[in-house]
Amino acid sequence: MTDYFELFGIPRGLNLSLDLLQQRYYELSRELHPDRFMRKPESERQRALDLSSTLNDAYRTLKDPVKRAQYLLGQEGFEVAEQRSKDVPPELLEEVFELNMALEEMRAGDHSARPQLETAEKNFTTMLSDVDQQMESLFAQYDQSQSRDVLAQIRGTLNRRKYILNLVDEVHKSLAPSP
Amino acid sequence: MEIDFGAAERVIGIDLGTTNSLAAFMDLTGPKIIPGADGDNLVPSVVSINPNGDVVVGNAARELLITQPERSVYSAKRLMGRGVDDVQEELKLFPFHIAPASEAVLQLQLGDRTYTPPEISAFILRQLKQNAEAYFGEPVSKAVITVPAYFNDAQRQATKDAGRIAGLEVLRLVNEPTAASLAYGLDKRENGIVAVYDLGGGTFDISILKLHDGIFEVLATNGDTHLGGDDIDNLLLRIAMEDVASEWGVDLSIDSEGVQRLRRAAIQAKEQLSFVPFTSIELEYRGKKYQRQINRELFDKLITPIVNRTLGPCRACIQDAGVAVDQIDEVVMVGGSTRIPLVLAAVEALFRAKPHTDLNPDEVVALGAAVQAGILSGEVQDKLLLDVTPLSLGIEIMGGVVSKLIHRNSTIPASATETFTTGVDGQRNVLIHVVQGERELVKDNRSLARFDLKDIDPLPAGLARIEVRFLIDANGILNVTARDVRTGKEQSVDVKPSYGLTDQQVEQMIQESFEKAEQDFKERQVREARVEADTILAAVEKARRHDAYFELMDAERAAIDKSVNELLLVYHADDHILIKDKIEQVNQVTLKLAENMMKGTKI
Numbered sequence: 001m002t003d004y005f006e007l008f009g010i011p012r013g014l015n016l017s018l019d020l021l022q023q024r025y026y027e028l029s030r031e032l033h034p035d036r037f038m039r040k041p042e043s044e045r046q047r048a049l050d051l052s053s054t055l056n057d058a059y060r061t062l063k064d065p066v067k068r069a070q071y072l073l074g075q076e077g078f079e080v081a082e083q084r085s086k087d088v089p090p091e092l093l094e095e096v097f098e099l100n101m102a103l104e105e106m107r108a109g110d111h112s113a114r115p116q117l118e119t120a121e122k123n124f125t126t127m128l129s130d131v132d133q134q135m136e137s138l139f140a141q142y143d144q145s146q147s148r149d150v151l152a153q154i155r156g157t158l159n160r161r162k163y164i165l166n167l168v169d170e171v172h173k174s175l176a177p178s179p
Numbered sequence: 180m181e182i183d184f185g186a187a188e189r190v191i192g193i194d195l196g197t198t199n200s201l202a203a204f205m206d207l208t209g210p211k212i213i214p215g216a217d218g219d220n221l222v223p224s225v226v227s228i229n230p231n232g233d234v235v236v237g238n239a240a241r242e243l244l245i246t247q248p249e250r251s252v253y254s255a256k257r258l259m260g261r262g263v264d265d266v267q268e269e270l271k272l273f274p275f276h277i278a279p280a281s282e283a284v285l286q287l288q289l290g291d292r293t294y295t296p297p298e299i300s301a302f303i304l305r306q307l308k309q310n311a312e313a314y315f316g317e318p319v320s321k322a323v324i325t326v327p328a329y330f331n332d333a334q335r336q337a338t339k340d341a342g343r344i345a346g347l348e349v350l351r352l353v354n355e356p357t358a359a360s361l362a363y364g365l366d367k368r369e370n371g372i373v374a375v376y377d378l379g380g381g382t383f384d385i386s387i388l389k390l391h392d393g394i395f396e397v398l399a400t401n402g403d404t405h406l407g408g409d410d411i412d413n414l415l416l417r418i419a420m421e422d423v424a425s426e427w428g429v430d431l432s433i434d435s436e437g438v439q440r441l442r443r444a445a446i447q448a449k450e451q452l453s454f455v456p457f458t459s460i461e462l463e464y465r466g467k468k469y470q471r472q473i474n475r476e477l478f479d480k481l482i483t484p485i486v487n488r489t490l491g492p493c494r495a496c497i498q499d500a501g502v503a504v505d506q507i508d509e510v511v512m513v514g515g516s517t518r519i520p521l522v523l524a525a526v527e528a529l530f531r532a533k534p535h536t537d538l539n540p541d542e543v544v545a546l547g548a549a550v551q552a553g554i555l556s557g558e559v560q561d562k563l564l565l566d567v568t569p570l571s572l573g574i575e576i577m578g579g580v581v582s583k584l585i586h587r588n589s590t591i592p593a594s595a596t597e598t599f600t601t602g603v604d605g606q607r608n609v610l611i612h613v614v615q616g617e618r619e620l621v622k623d624n625r626s627l628a629r630f631d632l633k634d635i636d637p638l639p640a641g642l643a644r645i646e647v648r649f650l651i652d653a654n655g656i657l658n659v660t661a662r663d664v665r666t667g668k669e670q671s672v673d674v675k676p677s678y679g680l681t682d683q684q685v686e687q688m689i690q691e692s693f694e695k696a697e698q699d700f701k702e703r704q705v706r707e708a709r710v711e712a713d714t715i716l717a718a719v720e721k722a723r724r725h726d727a728y729f730e731l732m733d734a735e736r737a738a739i740d741k742s743v744n745e746l747l748l749v750y751h752a753d754d755h756i757l758i759k760d761k762i763e764q765v766n767q768v769t770l771k772l773a774e775n776m777m778k779g780t781k782i
Contacts, residue, residue: 029565034652034653035555038350038555038557049650049652049653056590056592
């Protein structure tokens, strides 16, 4: 399996320069894209197809901070299960309980829950940007210390983030005018 | 004279449109359109089959659409890669005659023969190929063909099949808006974020790209493969038909010729309304006259729902691209329907920027295809397109739910790997159902194909491990390969496309078209031989009045008569070799006569 950081020739880490990443991506694409191998033998064309699909996958992964962190966690032997987001973070227990009630009412056609949902949407959106900030500082901590403890914290934060994101989506959907 | 700089074989770029098609090529100064035999750049995408089986394409076929509508077809692109069930809505609006025996791939009835949509498209492609060959005076066999960005796998595969049937090696399918951006970038802008709004005859695409020093990176794309100028034509046509029904007391819908005449009048009015504030739809038919005034205000009101249908995909595309509206430097307008003032106004309002309309909206896609052809042949070195797949790709899992493997707007080539196993002891097959679309449930998405992993080593349940690789190539077409993880052996995969021709069917069509091409070629050779015979027969006839003829010996004159008679005998045979043999014989026996005549003229 190709190491994505090695492929791009950039230092292994969670904070990285997106400009540098893009520059390397464009350079490598010019080299590896199937367009460049049109007149080459079949075996080389197949190789270009494989390499460029890996390159595109790598770029997609490293470009996005969440995917990047998941990738690195996976490499370091952490299990990154998407399903974990079903577990309610304990500090959100009460809020989520109330939110679910409001969502139920809304779905049942009771629009009196709307203001409550609108407040919830605002709250969770703020929470999301807080989590993003936390993540950024954890990223910096890891890059400095390479500590597995920090990675464990990052995994927890990712799960929390995913959970909140789902909530925001759900509230958003219930507030949107039905088509 | 031929100059060869060791360059690769010429590759042409083709815009295979719903309404018009055209071809372009790259010369030293840039992309150029290849004109058709009639001097027009645009070849109308209309095909008509004469009762004797002759195929007519383009402007001539557009005339035949009126006089022999039941043998003619237009907008066949709407049917590419679609099944009979998909097109029921279409059938209400378009005079497609679907043959009753249609199965997975629908068949169009034209006169007494049936054709699949790829075969119809192949007629158009063959015409463009011939135009290019006439233009260059050399064979052309390689092409880049454009497709709507929002085309799914089956629609892309159908387009590729059409190319193969037409005798073209399709080096690449390029998305239409992306191709347009290549032509635009070449001309106008090297860096920035650009949206391409492409409203054609039958399809709508919106793409947002990042341009960076020759790299054209598509950030996101969206669209509707059944929305375009055709829909506007149908709106006007419906109104005009209702008028005619009440004014003349005639139901025109059962009169194909009448419908086609009225449709043409409606299109004319539509086109005029882009430039003048009011016009009229006029028809003179079977001694009756119909006229209806229409002004732009009414026209705008009529088409507002259609124009609005393009805005949802635009918003989704902006969001998927991860850009803010004010980061978009320019909106490039492509497709004939973007000449409509209301379309321009709607785009300007949404993107809060004046749309870019400097490029010819009918030609820019073909020009871009020629640039991509130049990239593939190595003539263009500094440009590179990085395109995306428009739809997510997934597989069916338990409960009819989709598990997404490759998300929409992933840069292509893109791949995903999944490992499958068996559920029962000794199981030899695993069936994988692949779908395309954004919905959660299989039934709401587009079935793409069923892949059958065959000849799995019989093992206890759950022990077999087959690694399957799903790869979307640079054409946006799915390739599937499988490997037995235990043995490392390549695992055989049987593909059953849900919609579309099997490889065998395509091969057969290629065979038929070759036979047809061979027959055409043979007929041309026979015709040429006859022309040659005419020339020599006329020359002999003339020589018989010359003094030199009477100076020949009797035996020599007899030999000439004999050879001329023999040539006349084979003249109507369909064998150019035989005719040429006899021509040669006449040549031989008249050699001395010709020499003497020459001498005579010199004296």
